[in-house]
Amino acid sequence: MTDALTADAADAALELPQVYTRHVFCCFTQRPPQHPRGSCGANGTQPLWERLGKTIEATGRRDIAMTASGCLTFCQAGPIMVVYPEGVWYQPRTPEDIDEIVAAHLVGGTLVERLVVVPRV
Amino acid sequence: MTDALTADAADAALELPQVYTRHVFCCFTQRPPQHPRGSCGANGTQPLWERLGKTIEATGRRDIAMTASGCLTFCQAGPIMVVYPEGVWYQPRTPEDIDEIVAAHLVGGTLVERLVVVPRV
Numbered sequence: 001m002t003d004a005l006t007a008d009a010a011d012a013a014l015e016l017p018q019v020y021t022r023h024v025f026c027c028f029t030q031r032p033p034q035h036p037r038g039s040c041g042a043n044g045t046q047p048l049w050e051r052l053g054k055t056i057e058a059t060g061r062r063d064i065a066m067t068a069s070g071c072l073t074f075c076q077a078g079p080i081m082v083v084y085p086e087g088v089w090y091q092p093r094t095p096e097d098i099d100e101i102v103a104a105h106l107v108g109g110t111l112v113e114r115l116v117v118v119p120r121v
Numbered sequence: 122m123t124d125a126l127t128a129d130a131a132d133a134a135l136e137l138p139q140v141y142t143r144h145v146f147c148c149f150t151q152r153p154p155q156h157p158r159g160s161c162g163a164n165g166t167q168p169l170w171e172r173l174g175k176t177i178e179a180t181g182r183r184d185i186a187m188t189a190s191g192c193l194t195f196c197q198a199g200p201i202m203v204v205y206p207e208g209v210w211y212q213p214r215t216p217e218d219i220d221e222i223v224a225a226h227l228v229g230g231t232l233v234e235r236l237v238v239v240p241r242v
Binding site: 016017018019020023025028065067068069070071072073082084085086087088089111116118119 | 137138139140141144146149186188189190191192193194203205206207208209210232237239240
């Protein structure tokens with residue numbers, strides 16, 4: 001995390017009870033297949049999303065949430081997802097990638113380094 | 122934050138460089154006006170979203186992001202937004218509410234207590 005975030009984490013005013021331990025957002029933006037920017041939807045978000053839902057549900061953890069999102073702006077890396085509160089961006093490709101993200105990060109709190117993408121703003 | 126989150130924040134394996142200092146997700150789910158669950162879209166997300174975009178842009182801060190999202194599941198409290206990494210849920214009603222969230226929380230790192238909603242999972 002940046003120094004700013006570390007400072008904030010120490011700020012009692014922002015320490016509310018958390019609704020979710022982890023919250024995953026998956027981009028569902030759909031552009032035509034030939035579009036120069038590409039898109040997560042065209043690159044296969046849907047089956048990964050469905051796998052994510054089933055895998056999270058199987059954990060029985062109601063404190064792990066998933067939400068579809070609009071464009072996360074790093075389209076060529078899609079399908080892309082971001083996990084908060086850690087702010088980790090992942091580029092899953094297969095159902096097994098999803099399983100690993102759920103088990104290791106969402107449940108286990110450890111990074112899946114091989115699937116991390118660090119987008120540039 | 123919960124103990125789990127505090128523990129994670131101390132976990133070096135999850136301390137990646139952050140893409141965004143703060144990232145706001147706004148629910149755009151639209152159900153018919155008479156729908157029993159209500160919806161953020163039907164309750165006026167669009168004008169607040171536009172205000173949010175203009176207000177963030179005016180700060181010149183490229184490390185503050187906003188993304189439209191699907192259902193955030195606390196529909197009757199809508200329009201609803203969640204700010205990460207802090208995991209703070211807000212229930213803005215007016216353009217002035219948006220301005221305050223941007224200035225105080227997104228830029229200033231302090232909570233806007235009067236607009237906080239703590240949803241129950």
